[in-house]
Amino acid sequence: MTGNRVCTLFKIEYPIIQAGMVWVSGWRLASAVTNAGGLGMIGAGSMRADLLEEHIVKCKQATNKPFAVNLPLFFSELQQQIDVILKHEVPIIFTSAGSPKAYINQLKAKGSTVVHVVSSSKFALKAQDAGCDAVVAEGFEAGGHNGKEETTTLVLINAIKNTVQLPIIAAGGIATGRQMLACFALGAEGVQVGTRFVCTHEASAHINFKNSIVEAEEGDTLLQMKKIGAVRLLRNPFALAVKEAEERGATSDELHTLLGKYRAKKGMLEGDLKDGELEIGQVSSIIKDIVSASSVVKNIWEEFNQTLASLNKVI
Amino acid sequence: MTGNRVCTLFKIEYPIIQAGMVWVSGWRLASAVTNAGGLGMIGAGSMRADLLEEHIVKCKQATNKPFAVNLPLFFSELQQQIDVILKHEVPIIFTSAGSPKAYINQLKAKGSTVVHVVSSSKFALKAQDAGCDAVVAEGFEAGGHNGKEETTTLVLINAIKNTVQLPIIAAGGIATGRQMLACFALGAEGVQVGTRFVCTHEASAHINFKNSIVEAEEGDTLLQMKKIGAVRLLRNPFALAVKEAEERGATSDELHTLLGKYRAKKGMLEGDLKDGELEIGQVSSIIKDIVSASSVVKNIWEEFNQTLASLNKVI
Numbered sequence: 204m205t206g207n208r209v210c211t212l213f214k215i216e217y218p219i220i221q222a223g224m225v226w227v228s229g230w231r232l233a234s235a236v237t238n239a240g241g242l243g244m245i246g247a248g249s250m251r252a253d254l255l256e257e258h259i260v261k262c263k264q265a266t267n268k269p270f271a272v273n274l275p276l277f278f279s280e281l282q283q284q285i286d287v288i289l290k291h292e293v294p295i296i297f298t299s300a301g302s303p304k305a306y307i308n309q310l311k312a313k314g315s316t317v318v319h320v321v322s323s324s325k326f327a328l329k330a331q332d333a334g335c336d337a338v339v340a341e342g343f344e345a346g347g348h349n350g351k352e353e354t355t356t357l358v359l360i361n362a363i364k365n366t367v368q369l370p371i372i373a374a375g376g377i378a379t380g381r382q383m384l385a386c387f388a389l390g391a392e393g394v395q396v397g398t399r400f401v402c403t404h405e406a407s408a409h410i411n412f413k414n415s416i417v418e419a420e421e422g423d424t425l426l427q428m429k430k431i432g433a434v435r436l437l438r439n440p441f442a443l444a445v446k447e448a449e450e451r452g453a454t455s456d457e458l459h460t461l462l463g464k465y466r467a468k469k470g471m472l473e474g475d476l477k478d479g480e481l482e483i484g485q486v487s488s489i490i491k492d493i494v495s496a497s498s499v500v501k502n503i504w505e506e507f508n509q510t511l512a513s514l515n516k517v518i
Numbered sequence: 519m520t521g522n523r524v525c526t527l528f529k530i531e532y533p534i535i536q537a538g539m540v541w542v543s544g545w546r547l548a549s550a551v552t553n554a555g556g557l558g559m560i561g562a563g564s565m566r567a568d569l570l571e572e573h574i575v576k577c578k579q580a581t582n583k584p585f586a587v588n589l590p591l592f593f594s595e596l597q598q599q600i601d602v603i604l605k606h607e608v609p610i611i612f613t614s615a616g617s618p619k620a621y622i623n624q625l626k627a628k629g630s631t632v633v634h635v636v637s638s639s640k641f642a643l644k645a646q647d648a649g650c651d652a653v654v655a656e657g658f659e660a661g662g663h664n665g666k667e668e669t670t671t672l673v674l675i676n677a678i679k680n681t682v683q684l685p686i687i688a689a690g691g692i693a694t695g696r697q698m699l700a701c702f703a704l705g706a707e708g709v710q711v712g713t714r715f716v717c718t719h720e721a722s723a724h725i726n727f728k729n730s731i732v733e734a735e736e737g738d739t740l741l742q743m744k745k746i747g748a749v750r751l752l753r754n755p756f757a758l759a760v761k762e763a764e765e766r767g768a769t770s771d772e773l774h775t776l777l778g779k780y781r782a783k784k785g786m787l788e789g790d791l792k793d794g795e796l797e798i799g800q801v802s803s804i805i806k807d808i809v810s811a812s813s814v815v816k817n818i819w820e821e822f823n824q825t826l827a828s829l830n831k832v833i
Contacts, residue, residue: 206831323736323737324736325736342670342672343658343670344670344672344673350737351737352736352737353737353740353741353800354736354737354800354803355657355658355659355670355671355672355691355800356670356672357657357659357670357671357672357690357691357692357697357700358659358691358697358736358800358801358803358804359736361694361696361697361804362736362803362804364696365804375672376670376672376673377672379676381676381679381703381704381705382672382673382676382703382704384700384703384829385672385699385700385701385703385704386700387703387829388696388697388699388700388702388703388825388826388829389696389697389700390696421638421639421640421667421669421673421674421677422638422665422666422667422668422669425668426668430765450745450767451767452764452765452766452767452768453767485668485669485670485673486673488669488673488677489673489676489677489680510703511703511829511830514699514702514703514826515826515830516521
């Protein structure tokens with residue numbers, strides 16, 4: 204794409220970025236997306252430093268093109284993760300869930316590109332001031348942990364476009380070329396796609412989880428647990444138990460107890476659809492198949508171009 | 519717009535429709551939007567039959583171009599409202615909040631066009647089967663009463679485009695030409711704009727309410743009262759009281775008592791920013807001025823075209 208700052212920044216062919224997600228995005232998915240011309244990303248949020256190192260090494264063996272690591276900035280092992288990232292000179296780092304300010308110099312020490320994930324204009328401005336190279340603007344639709352403002356992608360990208368000069372990568376609710384083009388109309392120069400890539404052969408999500416996304420209908424994901432950190436959950440017995448608890452006014456402590464530990468791993472990696480926590484995006488309802496990661500890139504890109512051509516015809 | 523089915527259906531110049539809203543959209547706003555080349559709409563949701571008749575008559579005096587009436591299908595006076603609409607041969611009727619099936623033959627008896635407002639693919643299909651001429655697909659971002667699925671405009675329009683053949687009018691989160699183009703990318707052929715038209719000179723909203731929209735920031739509207747019918751409220755002492763009640767698990771009865779009666783009129787028409795109910799869209803955060811209705815139409819249309827031209831340059 205001529206003049207597209209996201210392609211230039213990452214040295215990629217298509218401005219389609221695979222989101223780094225807990226339990227589902229290891230080296231297989233990341234390298235497949237990168238080899239297809241997008242930007243693949245290892246999700247370090249569910250990896251201790253030694254496992255992260257293994258995934259980085261394997262990803263480098265599987266592709267010689269650029270890939271990224273997503274690094275949530277809240278882990279007790281954060282410094283060890285950073286050390287591994289620096290040791291292997293990962294070219295692109297997406298930070299999230301915290302402020303990049305304290306880490307950016309360290310992360311850029313070996314020439315890496317640093318992108319921060321934000322859910323509001325205020326945080327986008329902070330990321331720009333901190334020296335980030337781009338921002339991911341993630342709307343209410345996204346799976347996983349979301350901003351408390353509940354601003355949707357349609358409103359958020361337009362608002363951030365009015366606020367910062369940095370390249371904007373839109374995230375939340377994007378699985379199709381139509382949705383990608385919509386985000387470009389709003390001012391984005393790239394898209395970050397999560398849920399659609401979970402439903403690929405290369406994602407390490409359990410097949411039960413993949414199938415449950417394919418079967419999901421409108422209204423089957425809801426933003427829950429707002430008192431202890433909002434997260435979008437796919438409807439299952441666990442999510443319904445959370446809903447019931449929230450409706451009767453459960454406290455933060457009760458929600459923490461209900462959540463317990465390792466539920467995301469149990470659901471997303473081990474396929475326990477009853478007791479597991481299934482974090483996934485609202486766009487699940489329009490995903491109807493499990494395909495290869497390269498088809499996802501190809502299909503989004505083709506529909507993006509076809510839609511733009513058809514818009515030009517109508518207007 | 520050549521080949522645009524929404525322009526053809528309504529006999530209008532631009533596929534920009536002003537939402538019919540309670541307390542804020544009478545004949546002044548409707549005729550101003552219609553005269554500017556869009557489709558203006560009287561919101562019958564806050565009008566008894568005699569007041570509705572007065573607005574229809576005045577709207578006809580103020581414009582000789584097509585305008586619409588929005589008719590929520592739950593009023594005790596519904597039949598009297600319908601009688602007035604039929605008597606004056608209102609050319610376009612937007613039904614909402616109910617099923618159009620029982621009323622469509624009556625409403626179409628004098629050749630009117632009937633459009634139904636939906637918040638899911640399932641309801642869009644029902645509207646198509648009932649014989650509606652188009653659907654308004656309204657996302658989570660919208661002000662007023664919203665679908666329980668919480669599907670955002672970015673996901674909803676794409677989903678409905680995959681489901682029905684009817685022309686789709688996107689609503690919820692649209693105040694700019696960028697957002698209009700985004701909705702066209704998703705498959706819409708028109709947009710329905712509410713909040714942006716509330717901040718016009720012609721809207722009958724109280725000036726205090728208009729000013730509070732202009733001052734709103736991201737996160738200042740939230741979908742509340744889900745137990746008794748979700749409604750998006752602008753943050754004020756009343757909305758905060760609702761939030762506090764919901765967080766402690768207030769029952770439907772408690773919420774009904776807290777809401778009481780006439781709060782929407784008190785807030786939106788009479789300007790009581792403390793005790794009034796202020797129903798408004800999430801896009802409030804990017805609206806920064808109060809202008810004329812014709813400027814809204816002009817600005818959205820110009821930005822829509824400029825954005826499309828700039829997209830073509832980048833790609």
